[in-house]
Structure formats: structure tokens, C-alpha cells
Amino acid sequence: MKHSTFLLFSLPSLSVMFLFIAIPIVSVFIQSLHIEHKQVIIVTENCDPFGCETTTAVDTEASAKLKEKAPLGKFNGFKTYSNRMHFAFDEVGEAWKSSDSFTVFTKKLYNYPLYRALSFTLTYTFVVTPFVLFLGFLVAVGVNNLPKMFKGPTIFASLLPMIVTPLVGSLILFWMVDGDGVIGATLQKIFNDNSLSLKASPVLTWIMLMVYGIWHLMPFSFIVFYAGLQTVPQETIEAATIDGASKFQRIRHVVIPHLMPLAIFITLILLMDNFRVFEPIIGFRAEAHATSISWLIWNHLRESAYPLYNAAGATSMVTIFGVAILLLPVLIRTWRDFKEKNKG
Amino acid sequence: MNTKIENKLTPVRIIAFIFVALWLVIAMFPFIWTLWGSFKVQADFFSKADWLNAIFGFHTEKQTGGFFTMDGYYGSWIEEEFWRAVINTSIVVFFTVLISLTFGTLGGYALARSTYRYAFWILMAGLIFRAMPHMTLISGYLQPFFAWNVWGILPTTIIVLVAINQPFTLWMLHSFFLNIPKDLDESAMCDGCNRFQAFRYVIIPIMWPGVITTGLFSFLLAYNDFTVTSMLLSDENETMIPAIASFLGTVQEEGKVMYAVAAVVSATAPLFFFVLFFQRQIVSGLTAGAVKG
Known part of the structure; x- marks a missing residue:
């Protein structure tokens, strides 16, 4: 295909991606290096026979002028990254010196919003992903062992938790596990503890969110694995059976190696999706005990009186950096494959 | 036996x-x-x-x-005017799917037929863009959108959703077009068609299965989006999912939780029928990228 024709065909697609994905990433970075202007304040002293009084007022005109001159704000370098909302280098160094054990140090670290969010996001990503892979594989093998008539209904029912909007899905579960909901109330009765609430304890909140994550994503790995199981070569299975392999051995030595590329694909998608976990925290109203990086950005932009663009920008850059680390192995592999292909 | x-x-x-x-x-x-x-x-x-x-x-x-x-349905749909959100969602979803597919089909076809190295790099960039948490992009949108006075309206949200959707759409349609033999459009070009005529008369008539499968996933992305719609739409232009989220704040305090429950069921019902009708296509779409590697 000629360059000019290629450009004509792909121009609309490339330009929206460039304008609304590539440029925003750059602008987020620039944003993170600036800080809002301080309001210009005029101090006036009024003296009367009873004494002098100083009054302060915001000079709106001068503030507006300053803003017009540099709409991004004052250049701040990487200070936003190192302040206490983010990496809090000074405070962390202080905490390291003053703590006598590692547990005390991690507890202190947990007071800073970015470390809090990172700890939940990473735990969530690395707990939910293996569970989803493993349970999805089990259900796929299970369905594969059942007569064909179960296949359609099972897939239909399984698709629902995955396809439903994350916010809606988490609300549906939240209303059930809430203190007055069917599961929450039953648990209270079982443990005979009327104050038992999944929301009140940090550990239970984390578990609840991860159970939701597994519920939401397991269908994806189940369906991909199930499709993969249909392509397992029957001759190899039969040969293994004749050689005396048990059912378990057949799965271990024939099926699993065959499904390995699929497992890598699923892992990649799951890592990307779990790393951006956000909606369940809103749905379960879990922000008191569990915050994710995406939630933190949302909070910078939304919850304060005026949006903290620099904080949101810095957190976004940290997130992008995290994604880059997650993707690095895949990118290196693709690059190697590509080079090999070009050599040959 | x-x-x-x-x-x-x-x-x-x-x-x-x-x-x-x-x-x-x-x-x-x-x-x-x-x-x-x-x-x-x-x-x-x-x-x-x-x-x-x-x-x-x-x-x-x-x-x-x-x-x-x-009562719950009456309260949410009529009293809290959930029907407005339903109309907004329909508009956003319809145009997002339409534009995504138009752009994606053209781009995916070009990527599948190009033999140059930059096609590979565009696909790699697409993979990286696909991995970007949407929230990171949002903080880059707000300031320019406020400055140009385009914040809060539906067209802005639609074009942003189209952009966020593009990497996935491109990948999916690219691998679909790779499966259509090159000879088909090349023989048309030998017969005197140019590239556009070959696309129009040879590719378009046979591309619908792939386009429909991709469209289903674009639909889901637009329908389920909370991040973009909650940050970029004003209150009166709210779509269903942010509307439900704002129900939680306002309605919960007044003891009208059932309004939110009814709204949640209303938002889930279309998805139920969606799965019922398109189960086969969804499954094939989920596995298409995977089974091929």
C-alpha cells in the first residue's frame, strides 16, 4: 500500500488517538511540573484614634492578570512529586530514621496517600489476577467435562458478571453484603455480632473488593480457556491415555502446555484492567480503607473545592510509569520477535 | 462406544x-x-x-x-428524571459506536494491508495506549476543555470515548482484515479499480461479521464508561452510570435507596438482552484475539 493511501485511510483514526491520547499524556506531564498561582493579597493598615488594624484582601484583578500571563501556574519542577501527597521523600526519610522496626516503618508509610493507593492497587492486581486465571481454568475444565447441553446456559450466565458495568456490579454486591443486606445480615446472625460490618474493617474491605474483582473478571478467563480447550489436539490426549496417563496427568502434561500462550494473553489483559481499578471503590464506598491510584487522581480532581491539577498530573505520571513497568516484559518480547522476523 | x-x-x-x-x-x-x-x-x-x-x-x-x-421505578425514572440520563446514554452510545467503527474500519484495513515498518509501530503504540488507565488522560483534558468552553457537552464526551476506544478497535479490525485474503482486493485493483474502489466494492460487502463483533465491544465500552462520563459531563447532560453514582449521594440520605436499586436494574436490563442476542459474537470476539496468539 502506498504511503499516501495509507495516510488517507488511517488519518481519522490516527488523529483522534494523537489528539486525545498522545497530547493529553504530554500535557499531563507539563501540568504536573507547575503549581497554582498563590492569590495576590493586599495588606492595608487602617489607623484610627483607637489604634491600627491590618486587613487583608485578595486582589482579584492582580490574581487574574497573573493567571492570564501564565495559565498553567508557576513552574514548580519536580516538587509536586516529592511533596507529602506523593512520594513524600522528606517524611519517608524521617520515618525511616525514627522507626526501630520495618513494621513500624510500613505503618508510617501507609499514612501517605500515594503509598496507600499503591499498596492497595498492587495487592489487588497481584491477588485478583492469579485467582481469576486459576478459577477460570477450573470452570473451563469443569464445563468441558459436562454434556454439551450445559454449555450454552453456562456461558450465558457467566457473561453477565463480566459485561455488567463495574459500578453497577459492585453496587449490586454492595447492597447484598451491607449490614442490612441479605449476606451481611446473615453473617451478623451467624457470628451473633450486630456490629459486624464488612465496611468497618480494612481487611474485610480489601477482601470484599478482591472478591468482587474475581467475580467480575473470572468469566473472561473462563471463556478464553474454554475456547482454547476445544482446540486441544485429541490425538495427543488419546496417545497419553493409551500410555496410561491419568486424567490429572493428561491435564498437567498435555492441556496446560497447550493453553500457555492463552494464559499469557489473559494475564496481560488482566494486569492492565486490574491496575486501573476504580469503580468498585466508589460502588462499595470503600475509600476509607482502600484507595487505588485511579481513585486518587479522581479525588484530586473532584473532591477538593477546586481541582488540584498539579497533584492529579503527578499521580497520573506515576500511574503511567507503573503501567510501563507492567508492560515492559511484553514490549521487549514483541521487539525481539519483530527483529528476528526482519533478520530472516 | x-x-x-x-x-x-x-x-x-x-x-x-x-x-x-x-x-x-x-x-x-x-x-x-x-x-x-x-x-x-x-x-x-x-x-x-x-x-x-x-x-x-x-x-x-x-x-x-x-x-x-x-415505587422505586416511578421515583427514579419520573421524580429524579432518570429518563433524561437514558436518552443521553443512547445518544452517546450510538454516536461513539458509529464513529469508532468508521474510523477503525478504515485504519484497521490500512494497517492490515501496509507492509511498511511504521504499521508495526502504530500497532505497538495502540497497545500502550490501550493499557493507559483512562483516569490518567482525564486530568489532561479538563484544563483545555474548560478553556475552549467545550466541557460538559455530549459531543466532547463522544469524541473522547471514540479516541479511547480506537486502540482496541484498530487491533481487532486489523486482525480481522488480515484474515481476508489479500488477493481479493488486489485482483480488483488489477481489474482497474483504485484502492478506494477496491475497498468500497470488494471489502465492504464482506466485512460485516468482523465489524459487528467489534461494534459490540465498542458499545460495551461506551455504555459502561464511568470515568470519562462522570468527569466530562455536566449534571444536565449526565448519562446513566454517573447518574446512578450521583443518586447514591443525594438519594441515599433521604432514605430512597430503592430509587437507586431500580435505576441499577434499569441499567442492567439492556445488557441482559444484549448477551441473550449476541452471546455467540461476544464469545468469538473475546477469543479472536487470544486464540490466534
Whole structure:
């Protein structure tokens, strides 16, 4: 295909991606290096026979002028990254010196919003992903062992938790596990503890969110694995059976190696999706005990009186950096494959 | 003989059956429970005393006289004007899918047919863009959108959703077009068609299965989006999902949780029919990228 024709065909697609994905990433970075202007304040002293009084007022005109001159704000370098909302280098160094054990140090670290969010996001990503892979594989093998008539209904029912909007899905579960909901109330009765609430304890909140994550994503790995199981070569299975392999051995030595590329694909998608976990925290109203990086950005932009663009920008850059680390192995592999292909 | 072995009841089969049945209950029960409960009053759906109330509607009968009540639906759709959000969602979803597919088809076709190295790099950039958490992009949008005075309106949201959707659409359609033999459009070009005529008369008539499958996923992305719509739309232009989120703040305090429950059921119902009709395409779309590697 000629360059000019290629450009004509792909121009609309490339330009929206460039304008609304590539440029925003750059602008987020620039944003993170600036800080809002301080309001210009005029101090006036009024003296009367009873004494002098100083009054302060915001000079709106001068503030507006300053803003017009540099709409991004004052250049701040990487200070936003190192302040206490983010990496809090000074405070962390202080905490390291003053703590006598590692547990005390991690507890202190947990007071800073970015470390809090990172700890939940990473735990969530690395707990939910293996569970989803493993349970999805089990259900796929299970369905594969059942007569064909179960296949359609099972897939239909399984698709629902995955396809439903994350916010809606988490609300549906939240209303059930809430203190007055069917599961929450039953648990209270079982443990005979009327104050038992999944929301009140940090550990239970984390578990609840991860159970939701597994519920939401397991269908994806189940369906991909199930499709993969249909392509397992029957001759190899039969040969293994004749050689005396048990059912378990057949799965271990024939099926699993065959499904390995699929497992890598699923892992990649799951890592990307779990790393951006956000909606369940809103749905379960879990922000008191569990915050994710995406939630933190949302909070910078939304919850304060005026949006903290620099904080949101810095957190976004940290997130992008995290994604880059997650993707690095895949990118290196693709690059190697590509080079090999070009050599040959 | 083979079939006989397949229908035998072995222990493995029983365990498999129990395991799958357990998963089905876990997958379906929350939906059935919430659907049933949405026609009850709050005292029943959130019944601390006895969960049987939620099934038999003890308080519902006492308060409204009927076994079922539409109060939640009336409250959310009419009083809280959820119908506005439904209309907004329809507009956003329709245009996002339409534009995504138009751009994606053209781009995906070009990427599948180009033999140059930059096609590979564009696909790699697409993969990286696909991995970007949407929230990171949002903080870059707000300031320019405020400055140009385009914040809060539907077209802005639509174009942003199209952009966020593009990497996935491009990848999917690119691998679909790779499966259509090159010879087909090249022979048309030998017969004197140019590239556009070949695309118009040869590719377009046979591309619909791939385009429909991709369209289903674009639909889901636009329908399910909360991040973009909650940050980029003003209150009166809200779509369904941010509307539900704002219900939680306002309605919950006034003891009208059932409004939110009804709204949640209303937002889930279309997805239920969506799965019912398009199950085969969704499954093939999920596995298309995977099985090929």
C-alpha cells in the first residue's frame, strides 16, 4: 500500500488517538511540573484614634492578570512529586530514621496517600489476577467435562458478571453484603455480632473488593480457556491415555502446555484492567480503607473545592510509569520477535 | 462406544458438575436477587430481621397493598428524571459506536494491508495506549476543555470515548482484515479499480461479521464508561452510570435507596438482552484475539 493511501485511510483514526491520547499524556506531564498561582493579597493598615488594624484582601484583578500571563501556574519542577501527597521523600526519610522496626516503618508509610493507593492497587492486581486465571481454568475444565447441553446456559450466565458495568456490579454486591443486606445480615446472625460490618474493617474491605474483582473478571478467563480447550489436539490426549496417563496427568502434561500462550494473553489483559481499578471503590464506598491510584487522581480532581491539577498530573505520571513497568516484559518480547522476523 | 464413555457418571464428572453449578449460583444469584428486590420496599429489600421478607414482601404488602410495587421505578425514572440520563446514554452510545467503527474500519484495513515498518509501530503504540488507565488522560483534558468552553457537552464526551476506544478497535479490525485474503482486493485493483474502489466494492460487502463483533465491544465500552462520563459531563447532560453514582449521594440520605436499586436494574436490563442476542459474537470476539496468539 502506498504511503499516501495509507495516510488517507488511517488519518481519522490516527488523529483522534494523537489528539486525545498522545497530547493529553504530554500535557499531563507539563501540568504536573507547575503549581497554582498563590492569590495576590493586599495588606492595608487602617489607623484610627483607637489604634491600627491590618486587613487583608485578595486582589482579584492582580490574581487574574497573573493567571492570564501564565495559565498553567508557576513552574514548580519536580516538587509536586516529592511533596507529602506523593512520594513524600522528606517524611519517608524521617520515618525511616525514627522507626526501630520495618513494621513500624510500613505503618508510617501507609499514612501517605500515594503509598496507600499503591499498596492497595498492587495487592489487588497481584491477588485478583492469579485467582481469576486459576478459577477460570477450573470452570473451563469443569464445563468441558459436562454434556454439551450445559454449555450454552453456562456461558450465558457467566457473561453477565463480566459485561455488567463495574459500578453497577459492585453496587449490586454492595447492597447484598451491607449490614442490612441479605449476606451481611446473615453473617451478623451467624457470628451473633450486630456490629459486624464488612465496611468497618480494612481487611474485610480489601477482601470484599478482591472478591468482587474475581467475580467480575473470572468469566473472561473462563471463556478464553474454554475456547482454547476445544482446540486441544485429541490425538495427543488419546496417545497419553493409551500410555496410561491419568486424567490429572493428561491435564498437567498435555492441556496446560497447550493453553500457555492463552494464559499469557489473559494475564496481560488482566494486569492492565486490574491496575486501573476504580469503580468498585466508589460502588462499595470503600475509600476509607482502600484507595487505588485511579481513585486518587479522581479525588484530586473532584473532591477538593477546586481541582488540584498539579497533584492529579503527578499521580497520573506515576500511574503511567507503573503501567510501563507492567508492560515492559511484553514490549521487549514483541521487539525481539519483530527483529528476528526482519533478520530472516 | 465413545458416547457411552462420555455419558458415564464418574466422580470427576460429579465434582465438575458441583463446581460449575456453584459458579452459576455465584454468577447469577446477585442479579436475580436485585431484580426481585427492586419491586419491593426498602424495609423488605434491606431486611435485617428476616431475609425471607425480601422474597415474600411482607412490608411491601403492608405499605402499598400489593405484592409488587413500582415505587422505586416511578421515583427514579419520573421524580429524579432518570429518563433524561437514558436518552443521553443512547445518544452517546450510538454516536461513539458509529464513529469508532468508521474510523477503525478504515485504519484497521490500512494497517492490515501496509507492509511498511511504521504499521508495526502504530500497532505497538495502540497497545500502550490501550493499557493507559483512562483516569490518567482525564486530568489532561479538563484544563483545555474548560478553556475552549467545550466541557460538559455530549459531543466532547463522544469524541473522547471514540479516541479511547480506537486502540482496541484498530487491533481487532486489523486482525480481522488480515484474515481476508489479500488477493481479493488486489485482483480488483488489477481489474482497474483504485484502492478506494477496491475497498468500497470488494471489502465492504464482506466485512460485516468482523465489524459487528467489534461494534459490540465498542458499545460495551461506551455504555459502561464511568470515568470519562462522570468527569466530562455536566449534571444536565449526565448519562446513566454517573447518574446512578450521583443518586447514591443525594438519594441515599433521604432514605430512597430503592430509587437507586431500580435505576441499577434499569441499567442492567439492556445488557441482559444484549448477551441473550449476541452471546455467540461476544464469545468469538473475546477469543479472536487470544486464540490466534
